Amino acid sequence: MADITTTYLGLELPGPVIVGSSPFTADADKIASLARHGAGAVVLKSIFEEQIAGEAASLERYSDYPEAADYLHRYIGENNLERHLELIAAAKSRVDIPVIASINCYSGGDWIEYARRMADAGADALELNIYLLPTDMNLSSDAIESGYLDTVSRVTAAVSVPVSVKLGMRFTNIGRIAMEVYYRKARGVVMYNRFFEPDIDVDSMRLVSTGSALSHPSELRNALRTVAMCSSQLPELDIAVSTGVHSGEDAVKALLAGASAVQVCSTLFLHGLDVIGEINGYLARWMRTHTFPTVGSFRGALSFREYFDKNAYLRVQYMKTFM
Ligand SMILES: Cc1cc2nc3c(=O)[nH]c(=O)nc-3n(C[C@H](O)[C@H](O)[C@H](O)COP(=O)(O)O)c2cc1C
Numbered sequence: 001m002a003d004i005t006t007t008y009l010g011l012e013l014p015g016p017v018i019v020g021s022s023p024f025t026a027d028a029d030k031i032a033s034l035a036r037h038g039a040g041a042v043v044l045k046s047i048f049e050e051q052i053a054g055e056a057a058s059l060e061r062y063s064d065y066p067e068a069a070d071y072l073h074r075y076i077g078e079n080n081l082e083r084h085l086e087l088i089a090a091a092k093s094r095v096d097i098p099v100i101a102s103i104n105c106y107s108g109g110d111w112i113e114y115a116r117r118m119a120d121a122g123a124d125a126l127e128l129n130i131y132l133l134p135t136d137m138n139l140s141s142d143a144i145e146s147g148y149l150d151t152v153s154r155v156t157a158a159v160s161v162p163v164s165v166k167l168g169m170r171f172t173n174i175g176r177i178a179m180e181v182y183y184r185k186a187r188g189v190v191m192y193n194r195f196f197e198p199d200i201d202v203d204s205m206r207l208v209s210t211g212s213a214l215s216h217p218s219e220l221r222n223a224l225r226t227v228a229m230c231s232s233q234l235p236e237l238d239i240a241v242s243t244g245v246h247s248g249e250d251a252v253k254a255l256l257a258g259a260s261a262v263q264v265c266s267t268l269f270l271h272g273l274d275v276i277g278e279i280n281g282y283l284a285r286w287m288r289t290h291t292f293p294t295v296g297s298f299r300g301a302l303s304f305r306e307y308f309d310k311n312a313y314l315r316v317q318y319m320k321t322f323m
Contacts, residue, residue: 002287004280006040006295008238008261009125009162009187011098013040015280016251016295020190020242020263021046021102021129021166028090035095037273038280040261044091046102046129047084049077049110081114085121098124102166104131111151112158119159128155128186129166131193141172149180156185164188164240168195169222178230178237188238189230190263191223214266220244224257225313231258232305246270248282255283258300 006016018041019025019034026045034042084101091099101123105111115126130148134141148165156163165181167174169192178189194215201208223241231239241254242263251262267275292298300306304313 002284002292003294004283004287006260006299008041008098008240009100009164011041011124011162013261014038014097015040016255016259016261016283017276017279018043018100018240018261018263019268019276020265021127022265022268024265024268026087028087028094031091031099032094033273034276035097037276039097039276041098041100041124042091042095043100043102043127043263044084044087044123046104047080047114049105049114077110081117085117088118088121088123092122100125100127100164102127102129104129105151112154115155115159115163119161123161125162125164125187126155126159127164127166127190128152129193131168131195145171145177145180148177149184152181152184152186162187164190164238166190166193166242168193169243174226175230175233178234182234182237186237188240188260190240190242191227191230191259192243194219194243214269215244215246217244217246217250220246220250220253224253227254227257227259228302228304228307228313231300232303235300245279246275248279248286251279251283252286255295255299256302258303260299 004015006013008018015038017039019039021043022045024030024034025042031042088099088101101118103111103114103118103126105114118126128151130151132144132147134144152163152165163186165186167177167189171177181189196209196213198207198209220241220243222243227239227241230237238260239258240261240263241259245251245254245262245264246267254262264276264279287293287298290298304310307313
């Protein structure tokens, strides 16, 4: 019997398929269904400070009292947070798998407040969905990264539950970021978040937001190399691969590169919840074929340290491809 259990952020997971933060994890009934379909854990839909601020701003427009702004922000923020805390409690009462809460903030104070209250509400871990879209050319990447890392330090100091950081894929040196995050006591990273990209309609000459909301399996390759590098140099930092994991084969690739778990979202939209069981089934069959009794017995077998042909990972330019 192949044992597909794994550990992620120090938590025991019955399988490596985590349902990523998305509409699938926004209510307790759906979460219960995900657990029945074989999910190893769920990351709840993020609470977005930006959204709360936006709702407050739209109500302020109807108010004649400027002093109402602060009250509205606090009232709407509290309301949203309360709903999230209720979701955490409801999910925890319905499923045995770990429930990971997700936060996206931009002002320092709210990160800490939200993190503390979500941990108190029973979240097994927190995922920090950190991203600032840089539109100011005068802002150095160093300054942006320091801000991210400061948030990580402050949240990990404020809560006792494990914390992971969901990273965007555009850093000059992703390994350095992973290492700095680890030094600030995060237990794991998610590689990677996938951001909404606008597209251009050449007929109407307008921006359209119909871009690619869902990933393609080929996008998994964005993570394999960096997962292989980070997992071998930072073995204590757990990695969950997100973006492009659509099938059992994709999950096996991520684990071979050194991930502890995978997160799925697009494949659920495209193929339904049964795909979770199909990924678990494929993994178990693959392990039996290759005589691996546990996930730990092959995880990282193709990481940067273990794989004999380092050049395959180091090759980035197309020098000889079409010669
Ligand atoms: C409709 C939709 C909503 C999402 N909402 C969130 C969110 O609230 N927080 C977050 O961190 N990621 C969110 N994501 C990103 C997913 O968690 C995931 O990282 C991304 O879709 C890439 O994984 P995939 O290839 O399995 O889809 C969302 C994705 C989609 C498609």
